[in-house]
Amino acid sequence: xxxxDYLKAQGISKTFMRNNQAVVALEDFDLSIxxxxxxxxxxxxxxxxxxxxxxxxxxxPRTGGSITLAGKAVSRPGxxxxxxxQDYALFPWRTVLSNVTWALEVKGMSRAxxxxxxxxYIDMVGLSRFEGAYPAELSGGMKQRVALARTLVYExxxxxxxxxxxxxxxxxxxxxxxELTDIWQADRRTVLFVTHDIEEALYLSDRVIVFTxxxxxxxxxxxxxxxxxxxxxxxxxxxxxxxxxxxxxMLRDEVLRTREAA
Amino acid sequence: MMARxxxxxxxxxxxxxxxxxxxxxxxQLTAGQEGMPRYVVAPTDIxxxxxxxxxxxxxxxxxxxxxxxxxxxxxxxxxxxxAIGLLSAVWRQxxxxxxxxxxTLYPVPKIALLPVIITWLGFGDVSKIVLIxxxxxxxxxxxxxxxxxxxxxxxxxxxxxxxxxxxYIFWHVVLPAALPQIFxxxxxxxxxxxxxxxxTEMVGSHNGLGxxxxxxxxxxxxxxxxxxxxxxxxxxxxxxxxxxxxxxxLLANKYPGxxxxx
Numbered sequence: 009x010x011x012x013d014y015l016k017a018q019g020i021s022k023t024f025m026r027n028n029q030a031v032v033a034l035e036d037f038d039l040s041i042x043x044x045x046x047x048x049x050x051x052x053x054x055x056x057x058x059x060x061x062x063x064x065x066x067x068x069p070r071t072g073g074s075i076t077l078a079g080k081a082v083s084r085p086g087x088x089x090x091x092x093x094q095d096y097a098l099f100p101w102r103t104v105l106s107n108v109t110w111a112l113e114v115k116g117m118s119r120a121x122x123x124x125x126x127x128x129y130i131d132m133v134g135l136s137r138f139e140g141a142y143p144a145e146l147s148g149g150m151k152q153r154v155a156l157a158r159t160l161v162y163e164x165x166x167x168x169x170x171x172x173x174x175x176x177x178x179x180x181x182x183x184x185x186x187e188l189t190d191i192w193q194a195d196r197r198t199v200l201f202v203t204h205d206i207e208e209a210l211y212l213s214d215r216v217i218v219f220t221x222x223x224x225x226x227x228x229x230x231x232x233x234x235x236x237x238x239x240x241x242x243x244x245x246x247x248x249x250x251x252x253x254x255x256x257x258m259l260r261d262e263v264l265r266t267r268e269a270a
Numbered sequence: 271m272m273a274r275x276x277x278x279x280x281x282x283x284x285x286x287x288x289x290x291x292x293x294x295x296x297x298q299l300t301a302g303q304e305g306m307p308r309y310v311v312a313p314t315d316i317x318x319x320x321x322x323x324x325x326x327x328x329x330x331x332x333x334x335x336x337x338x339x340x341x342x343x344x345x346x347x348x349x350x351x352x353a354i355g356l357l358s359a360v361w362r363q364x365x366x367x368x369x370x371x372x373x374t375l376y377p378v379p380k381i382a383l384l385p386v387i388i389t390w391l392g393f394g395d396v397s398k399i400v401l402i403x404x405x406x407x408x409x410x411x412x413x414x415x416x417x418x419x420x421x422x423x424x425x426x427x428x429x430x431x432x433x434x435x436x437x438y439i440f441w442h443v444v445l446p447a448a449l450p451q452i453f454x455x456x457x458x459x460x461x462x463x464x465x466x467x468x469x470t471e472m473v474g475s476h477n478g479l480g481x482x483x484x485x486x487x488x489x490x491x492x493x494x495x496x497x498x499x500x501x502x503x504x505x506x507x508x509x510x511x512x513x514x515x516x517x518x519x520l521l522a523n524k525y526p527g528x529x530x531x532x
Contacts, residue, residue, distance in 0.1 A: 065431065066430075067430070067431075084430075085427065085430040085431045087431065087432055089431070090431070091427070091428065091431040093424050093427070095424060097422070097425055097428040099443070099446070101446045101521075101525065110429075111432035114432055114433045114434045114438060142523050142524045144523065144525070
């Protein structure tokens with residue numbers, strides 16, 4: 009296994025039936041991610057980028073192709089791939105603390121040990137004062153921070169994030185991106201991140217993958233050579249703006265194609 | 271602000287009390303008058319009778335007999351309703367097995383089955399309890415089934431992602447997700463258990479509040495009759511409140527849309 013093939017998706021395709029017609033959502037592409045890399049996928053809505061993420065997560069079956077993680081074939085969902093959902097997917101009947109301990113309970117870890125580990129991550133996302141609160145009592149940004157802690161706690165080999173900040177207001181979203189960057193820069197886990205927000209993808213990523221309109225394929229694979237650690241002011245630099253323009257030009261064609269198709 | 275709020279609350283109370291008070295006053299004034307039917311009894315007489323029956327213990331035996339039938343039937347129907355409802359929600363074969371019978375019997379007034387059940391099980395408590403449990407079963411079953419079915423798919427995905435198996439997801443995701451609607455079913459079932467209880471007691475019973483109404487009618491003691499009806503109302507009301515208290519203990523703050531107070 010080459011170092012750049014930590015996550016390796018080959019020949020991925022997905023076809024589903026709608027009104028007795030076959031719809032091709034994803035069309036035969038390859039994607040490899042190196043260990044410790046932060047990779048984002050951007051694309052017009054409906055291009056299949058979330059579907060691809062769900063396939064990697066094992067939630068949706070693929071029609072063709074293979075996926076390996078650290079050399080091992082994956083198909084069903086499992087804690088080796090930590091998933092973060094756009095709508096948080098927190099258990100509303102559980103407190104912040106017991107949401108974060110959930111995965112450790114499944115593993116059968118002792119109460120003392122799992123609470124100690126959960127508190128470390130709750131502290132990392134800055135919610136120590138709220139560990140006894142229920143999700144309904146928290147704001148959207150706080151809920152997503154709980155969900156992040158809940159996913160980080162089981163120390164998966166890769167993190168899959170499906171537009172995790174898509175439901176948040178613009179200011180909260182920007183702050184969450186900065187928090188995620190800080191956390192990521194501390195321990196450099198492998199991340200596959202799906203978004204429709206170019207600026208978000210740029211700020212967070214080492215590589216940005218641009219998807220075509222449906223059927224989804226890889227249109228471009230761009231390495232983002234912006235220095236790390238990154239901070240908020242990088243968004244205003246000319247290099248950042250150049251990447252933004254470059255990606256938007258590619259994406260614009262695809263968005264227009266989606267509009268024509270509709 | 272406070273004064274206005276108080277005034278408003280007082281006004282609403284007054285509006286709600288107008289009709290019952292007017293009715294009581296009318297009964298009080300007309301009872302025993304020339305040309306009035308005998309079933310118009312002065313509320314003060316009813317209260318005196320009720321007090322007398324309660325203190326000399328005459329009513330306690332009947333009330334206890336009724337409560338034990340109704341609660342036995344309720345518990346039996348609720349246990350089966352929740353169990354089979356959950357099973358049908360997660361296991362398609364169970365749903366296929368129970369659905370035809372449930373769909374056919376659901377709209378049938380359960381009291382119509384009383385003669386059949388008496389033929390099978392006799393005039394004793396068993397047939398009464400079975401009929402009550404049948405009445406409780408249907409709303410409990412249907413609400414449990416749909417409550418469990420509407421478990422958000424992302425919660426199940428999140429659970430699978432964290433390594434939980436089907437059995438674990440059933441106990442720790444589907445059941446708690448269905449809980450609010452299970453309580454809705456239990457509440458309808460509880461009300462129906464009282465309706466059916468008194469109907470069963472009015473046929474071939476030797477005790478219970480339903481039987482007491484029949485005995486009072488035969489003896490033309492309309493004050494007894496009202497005392498029995500009042501007791502029924504009170505028992506139903508208290509049981510409903512008890513269920514709401516349990517519901518609040520289990521659900522308050524934790525579920526979206528579940529208020530802090532009822």
